[in-house]
Amino acid sequence: MAKTLLQAQDIHKQYRRLQVLRGASLTIHPGEIVGLVGENGSGKSTFMNILVGLLRQDGGSVQVNCQYAYCPQEPQVFDGLTMKENLTYFSAAYGLSAEEGLARGEALLERLNCRKFENQSAGQLSGGTRQKLNLIISLLCEPDLLFLDEPYQGFDYESYLIFLDLVKEMAEAGRSALVISHMVHDHHKLSRVYKMQEGRAVHD
Amino acid sequence: MTSQPKSIGDARPASRLFTSLQMQAREYRDRGMLLLIVTLLPVVFFAASFYSSPTGGRLAAIEVPELNGTAEVQIEPRETWSMGIGILGVAWGVSTIAFFSVMGNLQRDRRLILSGYRSWEILLARLGILIGASMPLAVAGMIPYTLVTNSNHPEVVWLANFTGGLIAAGFGLLVGTLLPRPTEGMLIVILVTGIGLALNGDAARFFFLYQPIQLLISGRLATDPSILPFVGGSLAMATAFLVPAMFLWWQRMRIAR
Incomplete structure (x- = not known):
């Protein structure tokens, strides 16, 4: 039986009187790129926040058996720091040396066509470029499992295609991702898709 | 549940701490206006109070803590009004940055x-930044007392402003963790610091900056200033703010696994 990177079982979450998750379950294996889709307010981000550890579930269990990283929907970057400084700061968080982190970061900046902005403050970047920085930060540590909450908002089409290539390369290297996505037309690029329905993640 | 391994590479905690300190400091690079405002604040507070208070008239008596007991010193009335105002300015500035x-x-x-x-690691670096910010701000708070009025011990006046800044750092962090919304939080900082302007007599003893203000009075007017009790009291007050602030911050930052 294949190793399981993530196993979430019977997750429940309630905000005051609003029951958002009613027994959501999900499993991810190495090399899988799994999509999580659903209408606005269906509980996708709540479910991901629980899987990542940012929220505590009311019931159920989450088991993560690998190193993981998270790319939030809203770019969480330091506006007063340049792109390179942001990469250095998060490299330190991942336990990478500044040199190694910057080398990986600069390669990704190059790949996503934004290296020319590397010395600009994140607060001065366009929305799309900030989102690229947000994504690059989560890719820095080359995690076994990457949680992506609508990571390409504000991307132009070319950048979106580069993103898809990056994800494909991850899968080929045996690494995995869980992607919250609205890109229904690209579902064939995913290993599996779960749809959030009535608080459960249903295999689409 | 299993735990997220905390470190992928081999960077040492000291290196991470230094990086955090460095990056948090760099974040203030583009905030020159904020730093200018908080630096000028103690001077402006002092000048506004000193020059708008009545001049001349009968001298006013003030209790001055000395190393061995207290002494009564006669000073111009307007000097009594402006006595703790520099510390309030420093405290307002540091608590705003901390918040x-x-x-x-x-x-x-x-x-x-x-x-x-x-x-x-993040919190320790942040405290380092705030302590670092308190030092030059305390100099700004000291300037009026050495230029406009005479201080017997300017270094004690600086120490008073600095310890006031330390308390304010704890206060600002506590408000920031309790009320993480800019409007509500800043109103609390303004309100509480502003209360200090209105306090007199015994009621002033309950104000959170009472200890550094007494240290300042002693440094300005005492022959042999009383330092240790007020520094100790100030550190205790700073700790009283910092401990719950750190606990609340840790609670907010906690990862579920």
Whole structure:
């Protein structure tokens, strides 16, 4: 039986009187790129926040058996720091040396066509470029499992295609991702898709 | 549940702490206006109070803490009004910086922790920045007392402003973790610091900056200033703010696994 990177079982979450998750379950294996889709307010981000550890579930269990990283929907970057400084700061968080982190970061900046902005403050970047920085930060540590909450908002089409290539390369290297996505037309690029329905993640 | 391994590479905690200190300091690089305002504040507070108070008239008596007991010193009435005002300015400035350093970074700090930072590393670096900011701000608070009025011990006046800044750092962090919304939080900082302007007599003893203000009075007017009791009291007050602030911050930053 294949190793399981993530196993979430019977997750429940309630905000005051609003029951958002009613027994959501999900499993991810190495090399899988799994999509999580659903209408606005269906509980996708709540479910991901629980899987990542940012929220505590009311019931159920989450088991993560690998190193993981998270790319939030809203770019969480330091506006007063340049792109390179942001990469250095998060490299330190991942336990990478500044040199190694910057080398990986600069390669990704190059790949996503934004290296020319590397010395600009994140607060001065366009929305799309900030989102690229947000994504690059989560890719820095080359995690076994990457949680992506609508990571390409504000991307132009070319950048979106580069993103898809990056994800494909991850899968080929045996690494995995869980992607919250609205890109229904690209579902064939995913290993599996779960749809959030009535608080459960249903295999689409 | 299994735990997220906290570190992928082999960078040492000391290196991470230094990086956090460096990056938090660099974040103030483009905030020259904020730093100018908080530096000028103690001077402006003092000048406004000193020059708008009545001049001349009968001298006023003030209790001055000396190393061995207290002494009564006669000073111009307007000097009594402006006595603790520089500390209030320093405190307002430092608590504002502390408040925004916590409030503005809650989500980003959490991402850093999720990525492998220990919460204490970020907080220790932040305290380092705030202590570092208190030092030059205390100089700004000291300037009026050495230029406009005479201080017997300017270094004690500086120490008073600095300890006032330390208390304010704890206060600002506590407000930032309790009320992480800019409007509500800043109103609390303004309200509480502003109360200090209205306090007189015995009621002033209950104000959180009472100890550094007494240290300042002693440094300005005493022959042999009383230092240790007020420094000790100030550190105790700073700790009283910092401990719950750190606990609340840790609670907010906690990752579920």
